[in-house]
Amino acid sequence: MDNTEEEVAARRFVLRWACHGREAASDDEQGAEPGRAPVRRPRVAVELHAHSTRSDGTLSPAELVERAHRNGVKVFALTDHDTMAGVKEAVEAARRYPIRIIPGVEISAVHSPSDKSGAEEPVHILAYYSSWGPARPQELERFLANIREGRYARANEILLKLRALDMPIELEDVCKIAGNGVAPGRLHVARAMVDAGYVDNLRQAFSRYLYDGGPVYAKGSEPTGESVVQLVCRTGGLVVLAHPWALKNPSAVIKNLKAAGLHGIEAYRSDGKVSGLSDLADIYELLKLGGSDFHGRDDKEEPDVGSVDLPVLSVSKFLDMAKPIWHNAIMEIFSSISERTTDFNGSKGFRRISSAGDFCIVHLSSEDQS
Numbered sequence: 001m002d003n004t005e006e007e008v009a010a011r012r013f014v015l016r017w018a019c020h021g022r023e024a025a026s027d028d029e030q031g032a033e034p035g036r037a038p039v040r041r042p043r044v045a046v047e048l049h050a051h052s053t054r055s056d057g058t059l060s061p062a063e064l065v066e067r068a069h070r071n072g073v074k075v076f077a078l079t080d081h082d083t084m085a086g087v088k089e090a091v092e093a094a095r096r097y098p099i100r101i102i103p104g105v106e107i108s109a110v111h112s113p114s115d116k117s118g119a120e121e122p123v124h125i126l127a128y129y130s131s132w133g134p135a136r137p138q139e140l141e142r143f144l145a146n147i148r149e150g151r152y153a154r155a156n157e158i159l160l161k162l163r164a165l166d167m168p169i170e171l172e173d174v175c176k177i178a179g180n181g182v183a184p185g186r187l188h189v190a191r192a193m194v195d196a197g198y199v200d201n202l203r204q205a206f207s208r209y210l211y212d213g214g215p216v217y218a219k220g221s222e223p224t225g226e227s228v229v230q231l232v233c234r235t236g237g238l239v240v241l242a243h244p245w246a247l248k249n250p251s252a253v254i255k256n257l258k259a260a261g262l263h264g265i266e267a268y269r270s271d272g273k274v275s276g277l278s279d280l281a282d283i284y285e286l287l288k289l290g291g292s293d294f295h296g297r298d299d300k301e302e303p304d305v306g307s308v309d310l311p312v313l314s315v316s317k318f319l320d321m322a323k324p325i326w327h328n329a330i331m332e333i334f335s336s337i338s339e340r341t342t343d344f345n346g347s348k349g350f351r352r353i354s355s356a357g358d359f360c361i362v363h364l365s366s367e368d369q370s
Contacts, residue, residue, distance in 0.1 A: 010316035014044050017319055018074040018100040045306040046075040046315050049106070049126065049242065049266070049291025053179055054086035056187035058296030061086035062093035064305065069097040073306040075315070077102035077291070079126055081185060082147045084140075087133070103129045106242060107232070108147055109225040111253045121248050122212055123225045125257075126266075127237040130326030135236035135333050143223070143231055148183035150221025155184040157218035158210070162189075165215065167198045186210045187295065202297050212246075225253065229260040236329020238322045240264040240289055245275045258284045263321060266290045268310050270303035287318055 003011070051057035052064050059067065061078055068076045076099055078090045087103045094101045105127050112120045127134075134140050152171075159169050169192045171184075177195075178188040190205035199205045209216045232239045241257060244250045244265050254265060254277070264287025267275045274288075281288045290310050292303040 007312055011044055011312045014046075014312055014315050014319065015074065018044070019098060020100065043309065044075070044312050044315060045071060045073045046310050047073045047291055047294070047306045047308075048075075048077045048102070048104075048128070048240075048289055048310070049079050050077070050294040050305055051080050051106075051296075052078060052086045052090075054083055054182060055080035055106075056178075056185045056295060061089035064294075064296075065090050065093040065097065065099065065101070068305045069099055071304060071306040073099060075100045075102065076305075077104040077126075077128055079104040079106040079291075081106050082108055082144045082151070082183065084134075084144070085181075101131070103131070103133050105144070107144070107228045108220065108222045109228045110219070110222045111225045111247075111249075111256065113249070113252055114256065119248075121253075122219070122222065123247065123253055123257075124242040125225060125228045125232070126240040126242050127232040127235075128240070128322065129235075129237045130322070130329055132326075132330050132333055135329040135336075136234065140231065140235045147220065147222060151183035151185060154218045154220035155189060158186070158189055158216050161216035161218065162193075162198075162209070165209075167193065167196070169193065169196060187297075201299070203299060225257050226260040229257050229262050233261040233325075236325060236332065238263050238318070238325055240266060240287065242266050243293065244277050245269070250277055251280060254280055254284060254286070258286065263287055264289050264318070268308055268314070270308050272309065287321060288314055289318060 047068055050064060050068075052059055052061040054061060057064065057080070064078065065076060076090070076094070078086055078101070080086050082105065084103060084105050087101070091101050091103075107125045107127060109123050109125055110120050111123045155174055156171060159171055159174070162169055169189070173195075174184045174188050174192050177191050178184045186206070187202070190199075190202045190210055193199045193205045193209070194201060199208065206214075208214070211217065229239050239257075239262050241254065241262060241264070244254060244267075247253050254262070262284075265275075265277060265281050267278045267281055267288035268290030269275055270290075270292050278288055280286075290308045292305055292307050294303065294305045296302075
């Protein structure tokens, strides 16, 4: 099937953005010869949902960026659970490759039906920021830190339930698997269960015990989905609902989050299918996106980085919507800087900055020190 003119223009726009304004590779930009059918160009590989060792992935941010490059990914968003601690490493690693990094995070939340007609259920919300990072990084980090703290309490509760099922595991072992400074998640517990011989693999740990509402499932201190959406909007991010097909009541969740400011949903699945919720996205005028949700599990069925076939028109619409949001956030960042210093490139607390990537590193470093 040949490309439409709109697709060709969208591909050129996305590739130029991914290449920081430089011309894209010639084999992506060549048109058809006069009188001949248009050339079928390769898709633009984009990854908008992936996890590193800074949450529950198995690859470091740098290793993840390297894998993305090997797979031909041009735009890569690191979306660790409830932390942006890996973004600096990802940005620095990307200097070696022709790849654009989108600073991101997947935030844990809960949805409670406003009419109390159904049960509360967990939701996950993706936030995407400009190359300059979030506006108000300290506010965002305090919010995320509260969620991460709740992960320790949740892990304890899960382990108590496992002990009651004659499957004792120590929190110390789970935290060791998670890594230094990483809040423990269900995947870390699952790995501990495999190590202890209670289950054969991670898939079995989740399908039997750790799934939402399962025998050892426990909640943390997650905020409401609406408050997460509002926070991301306030800090200059674009907000997308992750894997809505896994929700029990996706229509109600999408409706409520749209009212709070939601920009899009994941509609393109890793299995190559388009979610049945695509029509709902059209009704609420939401972006339709997707990503692999790569963790690096020892699972042959796990989709690889960049494997989701996200239409280039969807990526172009994503960038079009993000542009004014990110622009306003950058203006707020510069405004806050001007209040703290009159010498942006030389005064105390700043090093010389030559690119947005440099600024993101410095900006997020100030977040770590707050």
